[in-house]
Amino acid sequence: MSDYTANEMMSIAAARALRNDDICFVGIGLPSEAANLARLTHAPGLTLIYESGTLATKPDVLPLSIGDGELCETALTTVSVPEMFRYWLQGGRITVGFLGAAQLDRFGNINTTVIGDYNDPKVRLPGGGGAPEIATSCGEIFIVMRQSDRGFVDKIDFFTSLGHGTGGDDRLRTYGVTTKGPSRLVTDLCIMEPDPETKEFTVTSIHPGVTRTKIEENTGWAVKFADEVAETPHPNAEELEVLRALKARTAAAHSA
Amino acid sequence: MAEFLSLADAIESAISDGDSVAMEGFTHLIPHAAGHEIIRQRRSGLRLIRMTPDIIYDQMIGMGCADRIMYSWGGNPGVGSLHRFRDAIQNGWPGPLEIDEHSHAAMANAYDAGAAGLPCAVFRGYRGAQLAEVNPNIKSINCPFTGEKLAAVPAIRADVAVIHAQKASRNGDVLLEGIVGVQKEAVLGAKRSVVTVEEIVDDFADLPPNAVILPSWTISAITCVPGGAHPSYAHGYYSRDNAFYKAWDEIARDRDGFRAWMQEHVIGGGPEDFARHGKAAGGVAS
Numbered sequence: 316m317s318d319y320t321a322n323e324m325m326s327i328a329a330a331r332a333l334r335n336d337d338i339c340f341v342g343i344g345l346p347s348e349a350a351n352l353a354r355l356t357h358a359p360g361l362t363l364i365y366e367s368g369t370l371a372t373k374p375d376v377l378p379l380s381i382g383d384g385e386l387c388e389t390a391l392t393t394v395s396v397p398e399m400f401r402y403w404l405q406g407g408r409i410t411v412g413f414l415g416a417a418q419l420d421r422f423g424n425i426n427t428t429v430i431g432d433y434n435d436p437k438v439r440l441p442g443g444g445g446a447p448e449i450a451t452s453c454g455e456i457f458i459v460m461r462q463s464d465r466g467f468v469d470k471i472d473f474f475t476s477l478g479h480g481t482g483g484d485d486r487l488r489t490y491g492v493t494t495k496g497p498s499r500l501v502t503d504l505c506i507m508e509p510d511p512e513t514k515e516f517t518v519t520s521i522h523p524g525v526t527r528t529k530i531e532e533n534t535g536w537a538v539k540f541a542d543e544v545a546e547t548p549h550p551n552a553e554e555l556e557v558l559r560a561l562k563a564r565t566a567a568a569h570s571a
Numbered sequence: 572m573a574e575f576l577s578l579a580d581a582i583e584s585a586i587s588d589g590d591s592v593a594m595e596g597f598t599h600l601i602p603h604a605a606g607h608e609i610i611r612q613r614r615s616g617l618r619l620i621r622m623t624p625d626i627i628y629d630q631m632i633g634m635g636c637a638d639r640i641m642y643s644w645g646g647n648p649g650v651g652s653l654h655r656f657r658d659a660i661q662n663g664w665p666g667p668l669e670i671d672e673h674s675h676a677a678m679a680n681a682y683d684a685g686a687a688g689l690p691c692a693v694f695r696g697y698r699g700a701q702l703a704e705v706n707p708n709i710k711s712i713n714c715p716f717t718g719e720k721l722a723a724v725p726a727i728r729a730d731v732a733v734i735h736a737q738k739a740s741r742n743g744d745v746l747l748e749g750i751v752g753v754q755k756e757a758v759l760g761a762k763r764s765v766v767t768v769e770e771i772v773d774d775f776a777d778l779p780p781n782a783v784i785l786p787s788w789t790i791s792a793i794t795c796v797p798g799g800a801h802p803s804y805a806h807g808y809y810s811r812d813n814a815f816y817k818a819w820d821e822i823a824r825d826r827d828g829f830r831a832w833m834q835e836h837v838i839g840g841g842p843e844d845f846a847r848h849g850k851a852a853g854g855v856a857s
Contacts, residue, residue, distance in 0.1 A: 343649060366675060367597050367750045379813045380648030382598025384804055387749045395783075396597050396622070396753045397683040400676040405695050424699075428672075433705045439660055441646030444623075447700040448676035477699025490699040491720070569813040 319550050321503040324522045327550045329459040329501040335360040339411045343381045345459045346413035355557045366445040368394045377565040404452045412453030416460050418471045421515045421536045423478025423497030426471040443475045450476035455495040462502035468535040479514035504530050520545040573743035573790040578842040581765045581792035582608045585731050593620040593729040597752030602735040604799035604845045607837045610634045622678045629653040641671040643678045654823040677724045682753040684726035685760025696722040732761035735800045739768045740775050743787030749806025751783050767796040769808050796842045797849030808850040
């Protein structure tokens with residue numbers, strides 16, 4: 316198979332990171348697409364949780380919002396939003412938080428708050444929502460995001476959600492956070508994982524047909540490559556078929 | 572005890588200029604008809620509270636109802652920006668809007684603390700988050716037993732909570748089903764509350780024992796507005812109008828287009844306009 320888009324490769328590579336026994340706190344948009352693709356392919360036992368309170372939901376179409384009716388109708392149970400954040404997230408019952416970002420730095424710190432100064436911003440973004448506490452309370456964090464030098468920046472304008480801070484053991488030492496933090500970053504070009512010592516995101520797998528130069532051009536810092544860099548396996552027929560069917564059902568449902 | 576009132580009378584009696592007003596509903600059961608009535612009654616200086624400002628506050632802010640907003644995620648879910656909300660914060664149009672920005676966990680805990688009658692909420696949050704540096708309403712406290720540093724935010728105790736629910740009984744008790752968000756906490760933490768409902772039924776005899784019910788004596792006013800949550804939805808009644816959320820992006824993009832739309836659909840409208848979105852297109856009992 317070679318007839319697929321970079322965005323499809325991204326969602327499929329992101330989906331593959333999820334395991335059948337994961338309990339995943341799902342952000343809306345790309346994370347939701349990847350998480351549901353995983354559930355519909357290799358990880359049927361994957362538990363999906365959305366911050367609207369839906370536990371173990373199995374939507375047939377992707378929700379446009381974090382609280383579409385589809386999520387509640389297909390959930391094992393639906394709890395209140397305070398219970399979701401207090402018992403389930405803060406209580407340490409989630410293995411993976413799956414987030415997107417507007418701006419990201421090499422240590423996986425995320426900005427979704429403002430571009431420019433907080434009190435006089437060039438652009439005010441929607442804000443943190445659930446992310447600041449998802450980032451620190453889940454066992455680990457996966458991030459999925461289209462790669463560009465505007466989004467992948469040397470310095471983020473605002474620290475909405477903690478990644479590895481200034482790198483190394485900063486997350487634990489400075490903030491007392493014992494969870495693992497960002498452990499995988501999947502883009503439309505490659506997969507990055509934190510260096511074991513410095514925690515800087517390092518390219519560990521490059522999607523088929525993508526060059527190192529293209530990755531460098533789309534990263535706002537001097538991106539590092541691991542000693543051994545793999546080629547991401549092509550999407551297989553099942554992955555592409557399920558993803559396309561999911562997106563077609565979703566498009567039909569949301570235009571109704 | 573809850574009084575059954577018209578929507579206009581309920582808003583007139585419960586909300587005054589300058590009040591703090593929490594209109595809740597987490598994507599689901601958003602009290603849009605009540606928001607329109609507040610706009611028609613030209614309320615101003617409101618201190619709005621809501622986790623996800625959404626279209627309802629984009630409309631109220633763009634029409635000049637608010638001076639301040641406490642929120643935790645200000646976008647059009649799955650679509651993009653809230654243009655009126657952003658115009659108010661970035662350009663002060665139609666007037667300046669002060670912000671009190673939080674995370675979802677902070678607001679959910681703050682509502683919970685409000686319902687529990689506590690002065691503040693304590694939770695494990697904002698670690699490494701810069702909001703704690705720019706918002707003076709985010710502080711920390713050390714656990715007196717373990718010494719752990721925890722985040723603290725003031726409890727949310729609004730002057731008025733406004734919510735939409737599926738049913739009220741003739742006795743004035745209110746039932747919420749589906750994604751129940753923070754509505755129970757918002758009402759219990761508020762001094763007054765207005766509830767719009769899809770329908771009024773004789774009683775709640777057949778409900779399971781753990782249903783989410785707000786008793787009549789926790790509510791100030793109830794009004795029946797079928798379809799009153801549109802373009803959000805009412806579980807068991809009608810679906811989220813995702814096409815409208817997408818259309819709103821264009822409607823609200825520029826000031827004149829927004830005002831023209833509001834004039835036609837809100838200022839010149841009334842609660843009965845929502846009935847066409849309701850389950851029975853206006854045929855529900857009241």
